[in-house]
Amino acid sequence: GQNIDQPTEMTATEGAIVQINCTYQTSGFNGLFWYQQHAGEAPTFLSYNVLDGLEEKGRFSSFLSRSKGYSYLLLKELQMKDSASYLCAVIQGTGANNLFFGTGTRLTVIP
Amino acid sequence: DAMVIQNPRYQVTQFGKPVTLSCSQTLNHNVMYWYQQKSSQAPKLLFHYYDKDFNNEADTPDNFQSRRPNTSFCFLDIRSPGLGDAAMYLCATRSAGANVLTFGAGSRLTVL
Numbered sequence A: 001g002q003n004i005d006q007p008t009e010m011t012a013t014e015g016a017i018v019q020i021n022c023t024y025q026t027s028g029f030n031g032l033f034w035y036q037q038h039a040g041e042a043p044t045f046l047s048y049n050v051l052d053g054l055e056e057k058g059r060f061s062s063f064l065s066r067s068k069g070y071s072y073l074l075l076k077e078l079q080m081k082d083s084a085s086y087l088c089a090v091i092q093g094t095g096a097n098n099l100f101f102g103t104g105t106r107l108t109v110i111p
Numbered sequence B: 001d002a003m004v005i006q007n008p009r010y011q012v013t014q015f016g017k018p019v020t021l022s023c024s025q026t027l028n029h030n031v032m033y034w035y036q037q038k039s040s041q042a043p044k045l046l047f048h049y050y051d052k053d054f055n056n057e058a059d060t061p062d063n064f065q066s067r068r069p070n071t072s073f074c075f076l077d078i079r080s081p082g083l084g085d086a087a088m089y090l091c092a093t094r095s096a097g098a099n100v101l102t103f104g105a106g107s108r109l110t111v112l
Helices: none
Strands: A002-005 A009-013 A018-026 A029-037 A044-049 A053-057 A060-065 A070-075 A084-092 A099-101 A105-110 B004-007 B010-013 B019-025 B031-037 B044-050 B053-056 B064-067 B073-078 B087-094 B107-111
Touching: A002 A084, A009 A018, A018 A029, A018 A084, A018 A105, A029 A060, A029 A070, A044 A053, A044 A060, A044 A070, A070 A084, A099 B044, B004 B087, B010 B019, B019 B031, B019 B087, B019 B107, B031 B073, B044 B064, B073 B087
Parallel strands: A009 A105, B010 B107
Antiparallel strands: A002 A018, A018 A070, A029 A044, A029 A084, A053 A060, A060 A070, A084 A099, A084 A105, B004 B019, B019 B073, B031 B044, B031 B087, B044 B053, B064 B073, B087 B107
């Protein structure tokens, strides 16, 4: 089985930095994704981590610690358009056919 | 340009009236998925196709069926929708050997 935990909601100020945490417990861990999902729209791919460490991509960075079952998504220079849900998802076993999502963190960016 | 296209975007049906949702892709990906996402919940995998091989999740109700007539198209059939089936239905694709899924914009189903 798998257990993926994220905070339900977060609020941050435009221009600030926010860190969204994700903890997971799963057998056969084989990678972790972060997806962004605006209300009523499809999830869009943000990042993929399979090795420990930090992956940076523009204003977004994602960190993974496999030994701790922990990841975070870091958003810098927040913009109003970053208001969305952020979904943490883990691959269990081989292949993305076993991709399991957390319930997502709803981020609200305020002026 | 949208690469995974779902139709219709919004579907309203009556309790028990069959519904078909469609998904088409221009990516030529081997794998196609159907997820169900209820309000404020995680997307839940219903089933997936690897080429023509169909894989049903153990807890997917029999009420949900799928067809994949060719590489580009996949359909989700809900034979007798109940109120509990109201949700967003997401189609996603993946190329064999890659892990990243590409999602369509979803089809939101309302059951009256």
